[in-house]
Amino acid sequence: xxxxxxxxxxxxxxxxxxxxxxxxxxxxxxxxxxxxxxxxxxxxxxxxxxxxxxxxxxxxxxxxxxxxxxxxxxxxxxxxxxxxxxxxxxxxxxxxxxxxxxxxxxxxxxxxxxxxxxxxxxxxxxxxxxxxxxxxxxxxxxxxxxxxxxxxxxxxxxxxxxxxxxxxxxxxxxxxxxxxxxxxxxxxxxxxxxxxxxxxxxxxxxxxxxxxxxxxxxxxxxxxxxxxxxxxxxxxxxxxxxxxxxxxxxxxxxxxxxxxx
Amino acid sequence: xxxxxxxxxxxxxxxxxxxxxxxxxxxxxxxxxxxxxxxxxxxxxxxxxxxxxxxxxxxxxxxxxxxxxxxxxxxxxxxxxxxxxxxxxxxxxxxxxxxxxxxxxxxxxxxxxxxxxxxxxxxxxxxxxxxxxxxxxxxxxxxxxxxxxxxxxxxxxxxxxxxxxxxxxxxxxxxxxxxxxxxxxxxxxxxxxxxxxxxxxxxxxxxxxxxxxxxxxxxxxxxxxxxxxxxxxxxxxxxxxxxxxxxxxxxxxxxxxxxxxxxxxxxxxxxxxxxxxxxxxxxxxxxxxxxxxxxxxxxxxxxxxxxxxxxxxxxxxxxxxxxxxxxxxxxxxxxxxxxxxxxxxxxxxxxxxxxxxxxxxxxxxxxxxxxxxxxxxxxxxxxxxxxxxxxxxxxxxxxxxxxxxxxxxxxxxxxxxxxxxxxxxxxxxxxxxxxxxxxxxxxxxxxxxxxxxxxxxxxxxxxxxxxxxxxxxxxxxxxxxxxxxxxxxxxxxxxxxxxxxxxxxxxxxxxxxxxxxxxxxxxxxxxxxxxxxxxxxxxxxxxxxxxxxxxxxxxxxxxxxxxxxxxxxxxxxxxxxxxxxxxxxxxxxxxxxxxxxxxxxxxxxxxxxxxxxxxxxxxxxxxxxxxxx
Numbered sequence: 001x002x003x004x005x006x007x008x009x010x011x012x013x014x015x016x017x018x019x020x021x022x023x024x025x026x027x028x029x030x031x032x033x034x035x036x037x038x039x040x041x042x043x044x045x046x047x048x049x050x051x052x053x054x055x056x057x058x059x060x061x062x063x064x065x066x067x068x069x070x071x072x073x074x075x076x077x078x079x080x081x082x083x084x085x086x087x088x089x090x091x092x093x094x095x096x097x098x099x100x101x102x103x104x105x106x107x108x109x110x111x112x113x114x115x116x117x118x119x120x121x122x123x124x125x126x127x128x129x130x131x132x133x134x135x136x137x138x139x140x141x142x143x144x145x146x147x148x149x150x151x152x153x154x155x156x157x158x159x160x161x162x163x164x165x166x167x168x169x170x171x172x173x174x175x176x177x178x179x180x181x182x183x184x185x186x187x188x189x190x191x192x193x194x195x196x197x198x199x200x201x202x203x204x205x206x207x208x209x210x211x212x213x214x215x216x217x218x219x220x221x222x223x224x225x226x227x228x229x230x231x232x233x234x235x236x237x238x239x240x241x242x243x244x245x246x247x248x249x250x251x252x253x254x255x256x257x258x259x260x261x
Numbered sequence: 262x263x264x265x266x267x268x269x270x271x272x273x274x275x276x277x278x279x280x281x282x283x284x285x286x287x288x289x290x291x292x293x294x295x296x297x298x299x300x301x302x303x304x305x306x307x308x309x310x311x312x313x314x315x316x317x318x319x320x321x322x323x324x325x326x327x328x329x330x331x332x333x334x335x336x337x338x339x340x341x342x343x344x345x346x347x348x349x350x351x352x353x354x355x356x357x358x359x360x361x362x363x364x365x366x367x368x369x370x371x372x373x374x375x376x377x378x379x380x381x382x383x384x385x386x387x388x389x390x391x392x393x394x395x396x397x398x399x400x401x402x403x404x405x406x407x408x409x410x411x412x413x414x415x416x417x418x419x420x421x422x423x424x425x426x427x428x429x430x431x432x433x434x435x436x437x438x439x440x441x442x443x444x445x446x447x448x449x450x451x452x453x454x455x456x457x458x459x460x461x462x463x464x465x466x467x468x469x470x471x472x473x474x475x476x477x478x479x480x481x482x483x484x485x486x487x488x489x490x491x492x493x494x495x496x497x498x499x500x501x502x503x504x505x506x507x508x509x510x511x512x513x514x515x516x517x518x519x520x521x522x523x524x525x526x527x528x529x530x531x532x533x534x535x536x537x538x539x540x541x542x543x544x545x546x547x548x549x550x551x552x553x554x555x556x557x558x559x560x561x562x563x564x565x566x567x568x569x570x571x572x573x574x575x576x577x578x579x580x581x582x583x584x585x586x587x588x589x590x591x592x593x594x595x596x597x598x599x600x601x602x603x604x605x606x607x608x609x610x611x612x613x614x615x616x617x618x619x620x621x622x623x624x625x626x627x628x629x630x631x632x633x634x635x636x637x638x639x640x641x642x643x644x645x646x647x648x649x650x651x652x653x654x655x656x657x658x659x660x661x662x663x664x665x666x667x668x669x670x671x672x673x674x675x676x677x678x679x680x681x682x683x684x685x686x687x688x689x690x691x692x693x694x695x696x697x698x699x700x701x702x703x704x705x706x707x708x709x710x711x712x713x714x715x716x717x718x719x720x721x722x723x724x725x726x727x728x729x730x731x732x733x734x735x736x737x738x739x740x741x742x743x744x745x746x747x748x749x750x751x752x753x754x755x756x757x758x759x760x761x762x763x764x765x766x767x768x769x770x771x772x773x774x775x776x777x778x779x780x781x782x783x784x785x786x787x788x789x790x791x792x793x794x795x796x797x798x799x800x801x802x803x804x805x806x807x808x809x810x811x812x813x814x815x816x817x818x819x820x821x822x823x824x825x826x827x828x829x830x831x832x833x834x835x836x837x838x839x840x841x842x843x844x845x846x847x848x849x850x851x852x853x854x855x856x857x858x859x860x861x862x863x864x865x866x867x868x869x870x871x872x873x874x875x876x877x878x879x880x881x882x883x884x885x886x887x888x889x890x
């Protein structure tokens with residue numbers, strides 16, 4: 001209940017369900033993913049698919065499209081690109097109010113999580129529509145949403161960190177773009193299972209068989225789940241870094257902190 | 262110290278027990294016809310399992326492996342449950358399809374999950390391309406049959422033991438002709454006789470030779486296959502009618518003993534002073550011959566017409582049951598016919614556009630509208646969620662239930678060939694399994710004696726890269742169960758079933774110009790729908806024929822529809838699907854002969870497909886064709 005009354009939650013709801021720019025971004029999200037569904041919708045006959053072995057990749061394409069859109073939006077939302085005034089508020093909260101930093105970060109993170117779920121739900125109808133023609137079942141939806149959601153949440157926390165560390169919007173955008181692209185490239189090369197796109201591709205393989213699970217010392221986990229775990233750990237790490245950074249800012253810049261006031 | 266002997270004994274027991282149990286079961290195999298196999302044919306396999314230990318319930322498993330040359334290594338396995346009494350040997354018969362390129366065969370006997378014995382056979386060293394003739398004879402006296410060898414195709418004669426003769430008609434698939442000389446007074450098991458009879462129905466040539474040994478045939482249990490009833494023996498010095506039969510100048514001369522007989526089911530092609538000398542009986546697509554003389558004895562064995570005689574008896578255009586497939590399920594002519602009705606196609610892009618557009622149209626006002634300040638946030642969020650939920654439900658229902666279902670389809674088409682009066686029918690049934698999602702299936706066939714084959718495209722993987730898994734496991738008991746039928750996404754399998762079943766159907770046509778009369782007797786328990794008669798290029802609609810019903814119809818010849826016209830074929834067949842299938846089906850009647858045909862709603866080989874989401878295509882496409890008398 002305390003968290004539900006967190007002012008940052010309330011602020012998030014007021015910002016993300018009122019501002020026209022953000023509302024339009026939802027429409028754009030639905031439009032782009034809808035176009036992906038249309039573009040990758042199978043146009044050949046069932047016989048041709050069976051004969052040629054070129055299977056419809058509709059589900060995978062829609063999932064990747066949703067991931068790309070949500071990564072972009074998550075980064076923008078995280079760095080408050082849609083509401084520049086919020087950056088001032090965040091620093092003001094840290095510097096001018098006695099609100100505990102943990103409340104600020106927890107409120108922001110919780111709202112980001114819930115908002116990510118909302119964004120996922122906007123794209124979910126397209127995933128559901130693309131299941132049967134791709135030769136998939138309902139069981140594919142949850143893994144796909146988990147991978148996309150966790151990755152979006154991590155990017156969002158990365159955006160929050162850039163919001164704390166970098167004051168200029170341009171710097172934050174560059175940092176977000178470079179960081180996200182570097183992560184995708186490096187993870188694909190070094191730990192493919194941690195890469196969200198690889199994880200999405202592994203959910204529905206060409207022949208319908210599951211990719212071999214990943215063996216860990218305590219047991220094995222499904223291939224896609226490593227990406228989810230890594231994304232959530234990254235989100236926690238980034239949120240922790242944001243918290244520490246805010247603490248640093250508060251201790252360095254807060255008036256009267258060293259008894260001069 | 263007193264326990265030392267006991268411990269030693271226990272150690273000894275522990276060390277020796279596994280060895281004893283492992284060596285208590287031995288298996289041996291007799292593959293093919295005296296070890297000779299023909300590639301691309303079903304082949305008999307006898308597994309002898311000797312159990313010198315205590316009784317046990319075992320599973321005998323046969324695995325055939327083939328392919329591997331750039332393509333895929335494929336495997337089929339066949340299992341039979343077998344009770345093995347202690348201190349006894351049991352022989353367990355199998356009939357295995359040895360497709361071209363079959364490499365090895367492995368037999369294993371297992372109980373409680375542990376393998377007790379096994380044997381491996383390298384098939385490549387046993388394969389021959391020669392034609393095979395099986396001679397059932399106590400002496401190696403049929404060697405002149407080898408003279409049938411041509412420049413391009415040799416004939417190999419094998420002498421199987423009576424006890425080793427297959428109990429399944431498909432076991433004779435590799436054989437072109439069976440010559441029954443004598444059985445050394447052994448009696449065939451009823452299953453062996455039935456197998457021989459059913460093989461003839463599929464096009465085989467069975468020759469009963471005469472002489473004194475003809476007296477054994479009925480006693481061996483082969484009486485119902487004989488076209489004659491042997492009544493005694495006669496002594497003769499010549500057989501001029503035989504030369505006339507073969508178109509030769511001179512018949513055999515010299516003392517010979519011929520079997521006197523009375524024709525029961527055959528047609529006499531040559532007779533001498535009232536005694537049938539050569540009798541022929543058509544059974545299904547095959548022929549049963551009876552020669553009153555013994556061609557292995559003088560003077561027939563050295564007669565100049567001996568080769569011509571055997572050439573006549575060996576005339577045979579039987580096609581092997583094991584098919585050679587150049588295409589998979591989706592390109593099979595029969596399946597192509599079925600796939601389009603109703604068409605299995607994806608929902609159109611227009612439907613997707615409507616769905617995406619509808620979703621956006623519902624969202625747009627919610628995101629653009631200005632709500633009252635007090636309620637706008639909460640109300641907007643709630644309404645958005647409602648629209649999202651509605652779109653999710655619509656997306657699921659429209660594209661997973663209404664416009665397209667991911668259920669796998671099982672299409673089956675069958676052709677049943679009956680020759681009037683035989684009471685037996687040759688069935689060729691193709692089952693096409695088309696899956697959207699990956700999964701497995703199990704197919705139970707309500708009969709044990711069915712030859713199962715599968716169309717496999719042994720090629721290089723397609724661009725999709727998903728190698729087909731053509732293996733399946735056949736469990737043979739009271740019925741045949743095909744397990745392990747696995748599919749990838751958008752996978753397909755084509756199973757081809759061949760069987761000979763009881764089908765008491767008779768049709769006869771009399772008359773000609775200006776009218777003809779058809780009499781049909783349906784002695785089976787199956788309803789034949791929309792029957793028709795094909796004669797001299799014309800089709801006549803007969804209507805339904807109920808089970809155990811005899812109908813008589815008279816048609817004016819001029820009322821017949823010309824079958825060369827597509828619209829007439831459509832009218833005769835009933836619908837486009839059946840008309841297409843009729844086009845694919847071979848077997849137009851020859852000049853002067855008539856075919857009576859009809860459709861059945863259910864497959865004649867009962868089948869049950871287990872596994873989630875399988876939808877059998879009903880009514881099945883089963884065409885029954887009766888060669889009218």
